[in-house]
Amino acid sequence: MELQQMRYVIAVAETNSFTRAAQRCLVVQSALSHQIARLEKELGARLFERTSRRVRLTPAGVAFLPAARQCVNAAERAAAEVAAAVGEVRGRLAVGLIPTVAAVDIPAALREFHRRHPNARISLSVGASDDLVEQVRQGEIEVAFLGVPVTARPQGVVARELNRERLVAVVSPDHPLAGETSVDLRRLSSEVFVDLPAKTAGRAQSDLAFAAAGLTRVVAFEVTNADYLARLVGAGLGVALLPPTYVAGLAGMAVIEVTDAPTRAEYVIWSREGRHPAAAAFLELLGIEEE
Structure with missing residues (x-):
């Protein structure tokens, strides 16, 4: 089982297409399909149901995907930690936010982060607060900015309150x-x-x-x-x-x-497993220190 095979599975699962997954991974579709077929043979189970109209995960694929993401993320973090040890911030910075986030100027912060750390890969996604918390828990994104009622607090993640506003x-x-x-x-x-x-x-x-x-x-x-x-x-x-x-x-x-x-509280959250080097550098840029 190889990391690249896992990357291919993740790409197909996220795009629901072998063609789009191959484009994302910068390989020809036949090579991607061949590697996934090899992996399925090794596992003894099909990971995808393929029809002429769609591609979707099988129950085995659903079970395999979280572990595959963890393996790929762990490998990327290991490389990023080595780079950080010699003074370079590399690896992935995946940020999530709600559309109405106001406590931080996210575009300006990402622009400054890219200026300081050009070798880090930045991505941004917009979603609902509950979904963002789950994505941070699962390691799909490193940092998220969200808003919740003041009577609630994000669970299962490290959370820092940034701001409160009356609607x-x-x-x-x-x-x-x-x-x-x-x-x-x-x-x-x-x-x-x-x-x-x-x-x-x-x-x-x-x-x-x-x-x-x-x-x-x-x-x-x-x-x-x-x-x-x-x-x-x-x-x-x-x-x-x-x-x-x-x-x-x-x-x-x-x-x-x-x-x-009603009053809304804005939070920044990250994983309880610690901040990846890129995430740590981004939060440091914002003046948010880990306690």
């Missing part, structure tokens, strides 16, 4: 509430809302606040993309509760203070 109401300029300076949750409960999907951390902070006040509300529009959420609000289709620092970057919106608004 504000955002409406279109021609909305009846647009001229108000402040409202409360009871007044807002009669409005139609645009929000993140139910059971996500970003949605929970608002749901918990309304429930604590003994109120219910109608969320008619559930979206995963914060920019699209803002577009729906701008079209006059509903009201949203958003962090003020994120709202500051939106044009053409009316912002209203909410007297009993």
Whole structure:
């Protein structure tokens, strides 16, 4: 069993395509397919179900994938640790974030990190807070920035709180509430809302606040993309509760203070198994030290 075979399996699993996996790995598809077939023969089980329309993991493949990721990550970390020992930051820096992260200017931080450490490989993905926590636990990303209700704290990872913000109401300029300076949750409960999907951390902070006040509300529009959420609000289709620092970057919106608004805490998280050299250098750049 070879590390390169594991890399090929991971690439196919993530792209759901042998063709796209070969492109990502910079090899011809026949070579990638041959190496995966060799690995399947060695393991005595098929890792993928292949049809003319799609590729997906078999139960054996689902069981194999986490261990394969751990092996590849361990090998990459070993090489990065050796480089760090001689004063060079190499290896992977995979960062995850929620769309409304505001405590850190991520593009500026990544630009400075790349300037200081040009041999490190940077990647960035956007997702929901709960998913980002799981990705850090599984070693799929090294560092993540997320937001959760102040009553919660990311579990199974090292977490540092960066900021707390009271959410504000955002409406279109021609909305009846647009001229108000402040409202409360009871007044807002009669409005139609645009929000993140139910059971996500970003949605929970608002749901918990309304429930604590003994109120219910109608969320008619559930979206995963914060920019699209803002577009729906701008079209006059509903009201949203958003962090003020994120709202500051939106044009053409009316912002209203909410007297009993929910509060969001922003965290940076990384693995309990320790910070990889690239992750450690990135967090050091941000002034975040490991205790």
